[in-house]
Amino acid sequence: xxxxxxxxxxxxxxxxxxxxxxxxxxxxxxxxxxxxxxxxxxxxxxxxxxxxxxxxxxxxxxxxxxxxxxxxxxxxxxxxxxxxxxxxxxxxxxxxxxxxxxxxxxxxxxxxxxxxxxxxxxxx
Amino acid sequence: xxxxxxxxxxxxxxxxxxxxxxxxxxxxxxxxxxxxxxxxxxxxxxxxxxxxxxxxxxxxxxxxxxxxxxxxxxxxxxxxxxxxxxxxxxxxxxxxxxxxxxxxxxxxxxxxxxxxxxxxxxxx
DNA sequence: CTTCGCTATATACAAATGTGCATAACGCTC
DNA sequence: GAGCGTTATGCACATTTGTATATAGCGAAG
Numbered sequence: 001x002x003x004x005x006x007x008x009x010x011x012x013x014x015x016x017x018x019x020x021x022x023x024x025x026x027x028x029x030x031x032x033x034x035x036x037x038x039x040x041x042x043x044x045x046x047x048x049x050x051x052x053x054x055x056x057x058x059x060x061x062x063x064x065x066x067x068x069x070x071x072x073x074x075x076x077x078x079x080x081x082x083x084x085x086x087x088x089x090x091x092x093x094x095x096x097x098x099x100x101x102x103x104x105x106x107x108x109x110x111x112x113x114x115x116x117x118x119x120x121x122x123x124x
Numbered sequence: 125x126x127x128x129x130x131x132x133x134x135x136x137x138x139x140x141x142x143x144x145x146x147x148x149x150x151x152x153x154x155x156x157x158x159x160x161x162x163x164x165x166x167x168x169x170x171x172x173x174x175x176x177x178x179x180x181x182x183x184x185x186x187x188x189x190x191x192x193x194x195x196x197x198x199x200x201x202x203x204x205x206x207x208x209x210x211x212x213x214x215x216x217x218x219x220x221x222x223x224x225x226x227x228x229x230x231x232x233x234x235x236x237x238x239x240x241x242x243x244x245x246x247x248x
Numbered sequence: 249c250t251t252c253g254c255t256a257t258a259t260a261c262a263a264a265t266g267t268g269c270a271t272a273a274c275g276c277t278c
Numbered sequence: 279g280a281g282c283g284t285t286a287t288g289c290a291c292a293t294t295t296g297t298a299t300a301t302a303g304c305g306a307a308g
Contacts, residue, residue, distance in 0.1 A: 007194055009146045013226055016140045022133045045284065054267050059286070070131055071247045076285060079275030083283025091247055098244035102137055102237055109233035110141075113226055120222035123195045123215055169254065178297050183256070200255060203305030207253025 013110050013117060017103050026068025027099055034061055035088060035096045038074055044086040062086070069095065137234050137241060141227050150192025151223055158185055159212060159220045162198055168210040186210070193219065 019027040030053075037047030048058035066072045073092030078084040088096065143151040154177075161171035172182035190196045197216030202208040212220065 011143050011145050011150065011193075013141060013143050015142075015230055017137060018139075019135050019137050021135050026135065043284075055285090056268085056287085057266060060266095063286095069135075069247070077275090078273070078285045080284085081276045083276085084274075084285050086285080095245050098241050101244070102234070102241050105233050105237045106139055106230055109229050110226070113229045117222050117226050120225070121219050123193070167254070179255090180257085180298085181296060187256095201305090202255045202303075204254085205252095205306050207306090208255050208304075210255080 011118070011121065013114065015106050015110060017099070017106055019099065021068060024068070025064075027065065027095065028061075031061055031065050032096060032099050032103075034058055035065070035073060035092060038062075038086050039088045039093070039096070042085050042087055044074075044076065047086070135242070135245065137238065139230050139234060141223070141230055143223065145192060148192070149188075151189060151219065152185075155185055155189050156220060156223050156227075158182055159189070159197060159216060162186075162210050163212045163217070163220070166209045166211055168198075168200065171210070 016029055018025050018029065030051075033051055034047055034053070037050050038044060041047050041050070044058055044062060045055055047053075048055045051058070053061070062074055062076075066074055069091070071091045072089055073095055074086050075089055076084065076086045140153055142149050142153065142155075154175075157175055158171055158177070161174050162168060165171050165174070168182055168186060169179055171177075172179045175182070177185070186198055186200075190198055193215070195215045196213055197219055198210050199213055200208065200210045
Protein backbone atom coordinates (compact mmCIF):
# COMPACT_ATOMS: atom_id res chain seq x y z
CA UNK A 1 0.00 0.00 0.00
CA UNK A 2 2.83 2.42 -0.67
CA UNK A 3 1.50 5.81 -1.64
CA UNK A 4 4.15 8.45 -1.87
CA UNK A 5 3.33 12.04 -2.83
CA UNK A 6 1.08 12.33 -5.87
CA UNK A 7 2.99 10.00 -8.10
CA UNK A 8 0.34 8.31 -10.15
CA UNK A 9 -1.01 11.50 -11.64
CA UNK A 10 1.19 12.76 -14.45
CA UNK A 11 2.32 16.20 -15.44
CA UNK A 12 0.80 17.40 -18.71
CA UNK A 13 1.85 20.48 -20.65
CA UNK A 14 -0.94 22.64 -21.95
CA UNK A 15 -0.87 25.66 -24.22
CA UNK A 16 -3.21 28.50 -24.93
CA UNK A 17 -3.03 30.19 -28.28
CA UNK A 18 -4.26 33.64 -29.24
CA UNK A 19 -3.78 36.19 -31.99
CA UNK A 20 -2.59 39.71 -31.30
CA UNK A 21 -2.42 42.91 -33.24
CA UNK A 22 -0.75 46.00 -31.80
CA UNK A 23 -0.31 44.05 -28.57
CA UNK A 24 -4.01 43.50 -28.01
CA UNK A 25 -5.75 40.19 -28.42
CA UNK A 26 -8.04 39.99 -31.42
CA UNK A 27 -8.77 36.26 -31.28
CA UNK A 28 -8.61 34.06 -28.21
CA UNK A 29 -9.55 30.51 -27.48
CA UNK A 30 -12.90 31.64 -26.15
CA UNK A 31 -13.35 33.78 -29.24
CA UNK A 32 -12.77 30.79 -31.48
CA UNK A 33 -15.25 28.74 -29.49
CA UNK A 34 -17.76 31.52 -29.90
CA UNK A 35 -17.21 31.71 -33.66
CA UNK A 36 -17.64 27.97 -33.83
CA UNK A 37 -20.97 28.00 -32.03
CA UNK A 38 -22.21 30.96 -34.04
CA UNK A 39 -21.38 29.02 -37.17
CA UNK A 40 -23.26 26.03 -35.77
CA UNK A 41 -26.35 27.84 -34.52
CA UNK A 42 -26.71 31.07 -36.46
CA UNK A 43 -27.38 32.90 -33.20
CA UNK A 44 -25.19 34.78 -30.76
CA UNK A 45 -27.44 34.19 -27.78
CA UNK A 46 -27.73 30.49 -28.49
CA UNK A 47 -23.96 30.24 -28.93
CA UNK A 48 -23.55 31.96 -25.56
CA UNK A 49 -25.99 29.56 -23.91
CA UNK A 50 -24.18 26.54 -25.26
CA UNK A 51 -20.83 27.84 -24.08
CA UNK A 52 -22.29 28.97 -20.77
CA UNK A 53 -21.09 32.51 -21.43
CA UNK A 54 -23.27 35.34 -20.26
CA UNK A 55 -24.83 37.06 -23.25
CA UNK A 56 -23.07 40.26 -22.35
CA UNK A 57 -19.69 38.62 -22.33
CA UNK A 58 -20.37 36.90 -25.63
CA UNK A 59 -21.51 40.14 -27.16
CA UNK A 60 -18.43 42.04 -25.98
CA UNK A 61 -16.19 39.24 -27.18
CA UNK A 62 -17.85 39.41 -30.57
CA UNK A 63 -17.48 43.17 -30.63
CA UNK A 64 -13.74 42.80 -30.07
CA UNK A 65 -13.50 40.12 -32.73
CA UNK A 66 -15.26 42.20 -35.32
CA UNK A 67 -13.30 45.29 -34.44
CA UNK A 68 -9.88 43.67 -34.42
CA UNK A 69 -9.66 42.55 -38.00
CA UNK A 70 -9.74 44.45 -41.25
CA UNK A 71 -13.00 42.74 -42.17
CA UNK A 72 -15.80 41.61 -39.86
CA UNK A 73 -15.81 37.96 -38.90
CA UNK A 74 -19.49 37.86 -38.05
CA UNK A 75 -22.48 39.57 -39.58
CA UNK A 76 -25.40 40.18 -37.24
CA UNK A 77 -28.96 41.10 -38.15
CA UNK A 78 -31.60 42.41 -35.80
CA UNK A 79 -35.37 41.93 -36.05
CA UNK A 80 -37.16 39.86 -38.62
CA UNK A 81 -38.74 36.47 -38.72
CA UNK A 82 -36.61 34.76 -36.12
CA UNK A 83 -35.79 37.93 -34.24
CA UNK A 84 -32.38 38.30 -35.78
CA UNK A 85 -29.24 36.25 -36.00
CA UNK A 86 -25.50 36.05 -36.40
CA UNK A 87 -23.55 34.26 -39.12
CA UNK A 88 -19.88 33.97 -39.97
CA UNK A 89 -18.63 35.86 -42.97
CA UNK A 90 -16.47 33.96 -45.44
CA UNK A 91 -13.54 35.75 -43.90
CA UNK A 92 -14.67 34.69 -40.45
CA UNK A 93 -14.77 31.08 -41.56
CA UNK A 94 -11.23 31.33 -42.92
CA UNK A 95 -9.89 32.93 -39.76
CA UNK A 96 -11.53 30.33 -37.57
CA UNK A 97 -10.13 27.46 -39.63
CA UNK A 98 -6.66 29.00 -39.67
CA UNK A 99 -6.73 29.42 -35.90
CA UNK A 100 -7.78 25.83 -35.30
CA UNK A 101 -5.10 24.62 -37.70
CA UNK A 102 -2.47 26.57 -35.82
CA UNK A 103 -3.75 25.12 -32.57
CA UNK A 104 -3.34 21.63 -33.96
CA UNK A 105 0.25 22.35 -34.94
CA UNK A 106 1.00 23.62 -31.48
CA UNK A 107 -0.59 20.57 -29.90
CA UNK A 108 1.41 18.36 -32.23
CA UNK A 109 4.64 20.09 -31.24
CA UNK A 110 3.86 19.53 -27.59
CA UNK A 111 2.99 15.88 -28.11
CA UNK A 112 6.24 15.42 -29.98
CA UNK A 113 8.30 16.86 -27.15
CA UNK A 114 6.29 15.32 -24.35
CA UNK A 115 8.46 12.22 -23.86
CA UNK A 116 11.60 14.32 -23.63
CA UNK A 117 9.88 16.64 -21.18
CA UNK A 118 8.74 13.79 -18.98
CA UNK A 119 12.19 12.27 -19.05
CA UNK A 120 13.85 15.54 -18.12
CA UNK A 121 11.46 16.25 -15.26
CA UNK A 122 11.55 12.80 -13.73
CA UNK A 123 12.49 13.18 -10.08
CA UNK A 124 15.71 11.64 -8.77
CA UNK B 125 -2.28 59.23 -48.17
CA UNK B 126 -4.70 56.35 -48.21
CA UNK B 127 -5.05 54.85 -44.79
CA UNK B 128 -7.67 52.18 -44.57
CA UNK B 129 -8.43 50.28 -41.39
CA UNK B 130 -5.34 49.16 -39.45
CA UNK B 131 -3.57 47.47 -42.29
CA UNK B 132 0.07 48.10 -41.59
CA UNK B 133 0.08 46.38 -38.23
CA UNK B 134 0.25 42.63 -38.59
CA UNK B 135 -1.47 39.82 -36.78
CA UNK B 136 0.87 37.74 -34.63
CA UNK B 137 0.03 34.45 -32.94
CA UNK B 138 1.18 34.08 -29.39
CA UNK B 139 1.08 31.10 -27.06
CA UNK B 140 1.24 30.62 -23.35
CA UNK B 141 2.50 27.34 -22.01
CA UNK B 142 1.94 25.83 -18.59
CA UNK B 143 2.19 22.47 -16.86
CA UNK B 144 -0.77 20.86 -15.15
CA UNK B 145 -1.27 18.00 -12.79
CA UNK B 146 -4.75 16.85 -11.80
CA UNK B 147 -6.12 19.81 -13.72
CA UNK B 148 -4.32 22.41 -11.67
CA UNK B 149 -1.38 24.44 -12.87
CA UNK B 150 1.91 23.53 -11.24
CA UNK B 151 4.18 25.62 -13.47
CA UNK B 152 3.20 28.71 -15.41
CA UNK B 153 5.08 31.26 -17.41
CA UNK B 154 5.26 33.54 -14.38
CA UNK B 155 6.42 30.59 -12.33
CA UNK B 156 9.25 29.92 -14.74
CA UNK B 157 10.24 33.59 -14.67
CA UNK B 158 10.30 33.42 -10.90
CA UNK B 159 12.47 30.30 -10.89
CA UNK B 160 14.82 32.00 -13.30
CA UNK B 161 15.25 35.06 -11.14
CA UNK B 162 15.64 32.97 -8.00
CA UNK B 163 18.39 31.09 -9.77
CA UNK B 164 19.99 34.39 -10.76
CA UNK B 165 19.73 36.17 -7.42
CA UNK B 166 19.50 33.56 -4.68
CA UNK B 167 16.65 35.52 -3.11
CA UNK B 168 12.90 35.34 -3.40
CA UNK B 169 12.32 38.96 -2.51
CA UNK B 170 14.93 40.18 -4.97
CA UNK B 171 13.44 37.97 -7.68
CA UNK B 172 10.04 39.48 -6.94
CA UNK B 173 11.43 43.00 -7.14
CA UNK B 174 13.05 42.34 -10.49
CA UNK B 175 9.86 40.89 -11.90
CA UNK B 176 7.75 43.60 -10.29
CA UNK B 177 5.70 40.96 -8.49
CA UNK B 178 4.47 41.77 -5.02
CA UNK B 179 6.37 39.67 -2.52
CA UNK B 180 3.16 38.03 -1.47
CA UNK B 181 2.34 36.95 -4.98
CA UNK B 182 5.86 35.63 -5.52
CA UNK B 183 5.71 33.73 -2.26
CA UNK B 184 2.36 32.14 -3.05
CA UNK B 185 3.55 31.27 -6.54
CA UNK B 186 6.58 29.60 -5.05
CA UNK B 187 4.41 27.76 -2.56
CA UNK B 188 2.34 26.34 -5.41
CA UNK B 189 5.47 25.42 -7.34
CA UNK B 190 7.00 23.57 -4.46
CA UNK B 191 3.74 21.85 -3.59
CA UNK B 192 2.86 20.76 -7.10
CA UNK B 193 5.79 18.49 -7.82
CA UNK B 194 7.02 15.34 -6.15
CA UNK B 195 10.20 17.11 -5.13
CA UNK B 196 10.65 20.77 -4.21
CA UNK B 197 11.96 23.06 -6.94
CA UNK B 198 13.30 25.67 -4.55
CA UNK B 199 14.92 25.40 -1.17
CA UNK B 200 14.49 28.39 1.10
CA UNK B 201 16.42 29.19 4.24
CA UNK B 202 15.51 31.74 6.86
CA UNK B 203 17.85 33.72 9.08
CA UNK B 204 21.61 33.67 8.96
CA UNK B 205 24.29 35.88 7.54
CA UNK B 206 22.35 37.39 4.68
CA UNK B 207 18.95 37.02 6.31
CA UNK B 208 18.08 33.93 4.38
CA UNK B 209 17.70 33.01 0.76
CA UNK B 210 16.19 30.83 -1.90
CA UNK B 211 17.99 28.57 -4.33
CA UNK B 212 16.88 26.12 -6.98
CA UNK B 213 17.27 22.46 -6.24
CA UNK B 214 18.87 20.30 -8.93
CA UNK B 215 15.40 19.11 -9.73
CA UNK B 216 14.19 22.71 -9.98
CA UNK B 217 16.94 23.48 -12.46
CA UNK B 218 15.95 20.49 -14.60
CA UNK B 219 12.27 21.41 -14.56
CA UNK B 220 13.00 25.01 -15.50
CA UNK B 221 15.24 23.97 -18.39
CA UNK B 222 12.69 21.45 -19.63
CA UNK B 223 9.95 24.05 -19.53
CA UNK B 224 11.99 26.58 -21.48
CA UNK B 225 12.91 23.93 -24.03
CA UNK B 226 9.28 23.06 -24.51
CA UNK B 227 8.49 26.73 -24.94
CA UNK B 228 11.09 27.00 -27.66
CA UNK B 229 9.58 24.08 -29.50
CA UNK B 230 6.14 25.65 -29.33
CA UNK B 231 7.50 28.96 -30.59
CA UNK B 232 9.25 27.16 -33.39
CA UNK B 233 6.05 25.40 -34.39
CA UNK B 234 4.24 28.73 -34.53
CA UNK B 235 6.98 30.38 -36.57
CA UNK B 236 6.87 27.48 -38.96
CA UNK B 237 3.15 27.82 -39.51
CA UNK B 238 3.06 31.59 -39.48
CA UNK B 239 3.28 32.11 -43.26
CA UNK B 240 0.43 29.69 -43.87
CA UNK B 241 -1.60 31.40 -41.17
CA UNK B 242 -1.04 34.84 -42.64
CA UNK B 243 -1.91 33.58 -46.09
CA UNK B 244 -5.12 31.98 -44.87
CA UNK B 245 -6.24 35.03 -42.94
CA UNK B 246 -5.49 37.57 -45.62
CA UNK B 247 -8.66 39.56 -46.26
CA UNK B 248 -10.34 39.45 -49.67
C1' DC C 249 22.05 40.41 23.11
C1' DT C 250 21.25 43.54 19.46
C1' DT C 251 21.13 44.29 14.68
C1' DC C 252 20.30 42.95 10.00
C1' DG C 253 18.07 41.15 5.87
C1' DC C 254 15.36 37.72 4.50
C1' DT C 255 11.40 34.24 4.70
C1' DA C 256 6.65 33.58 6.30
C1' DT C 257 1.97 35.07 7.01
C1' DA C 258 -2.36 37.95 7.99
C1' DT C 259 -5.38 41.73 6.91
C1' DA C 260 -7.35 45.37 4.35
C1' DC C 261 -7.77 47.39 0.04
C1' DA C 262 -7.84 48.02 -5.25
C1' DA C 263 -8.54 46.67 -9.98
C1' DA C 264 -10.04 43.67 -13.50
C1' DT C 265 -13.31 40.60 -15.13
C1' DG C 266 -17.58 38.38 -15.44
C1' DT C 267 -22.72 37.75 -14.05
C1' DG C 268 -27.59 38.94 -13.73
C1' DC C 269 -31.12 41.76 -14.76
C1' DA C 270 -33.47 45.42 -17.11
C1' DT C 271 -34.65 47.67 -21.26
C1' DA C 272 -34.67 49.50 -25.95
C1' DA C 273 -34.85 48.80 -30.90
C1' DC C 274 -35.73 46.05 -34.76
C1' DG C 275 -38.32 43.62 -38.33
C1' DC C 276 -41.04 39.78 -39.65
C1' DT C 277 -45.71 37.36 -38.86
C1' DC C 278 -50.36 37.09 -37.64
C1' DG D 279 -50.53 47.21 -34.75
C1' DA D 280 -49.62 43.43 -31.17
C1' DG D 281 -46.50 39.68 -30.33
C1' DC D 282 -42.17 37.39 -30.64
C1' DG D 283 -37.17 36.38 -30.51
C1' DT D 284 -32.97 38.40 -31.22
C1' DT D 285 -29.29 41.95 -31.12
C1' DA D 286 -27.60 45.91 -28.49
C1' DT D 287 -26.53 48.26 -24.22
C1' DG D 288 -26.41 50.07 -19.36
C1' DC D 289 -26.02 49.22 -14.38
C1' DA D 290 -25.50 46.99 -9.96
C1' DC D 291 -23.25 43.31 -7.98
C1' DA D 292 -20.02 39.18 -7.22
C1' DT D 293 -15.74 36.93 -7.87
C1' DT D 294 -11.13 36.65 -8.72
C1' DT D 295 -6.63 38.26 -8.53
C1' DG D 296 -3.11 41.15 -7.16
C1' DT D 297 -1.23 45.10 -4.11
C1' DA D 298 0.21 47.43 0.03
C1' DT D 299 1.38 47.10 4.53
C1' DA D 300 2.36 45.36 8.92
C1' DT D 301 4.42 41.93 11.82
C1' DA D 302 6.66 37.81 13.53
C1' DG D 303 10.57 34.76 13.44
C1' DC D 304 14.95 33.11 12.23
C1' DG D 305 20.08 32.68 12.50
C1' DA D 306 24.64 34.54 11.74
C1' DA D 307 27.70 38.34 13.03
C1' DG D 308 29.31 42.10 15.44
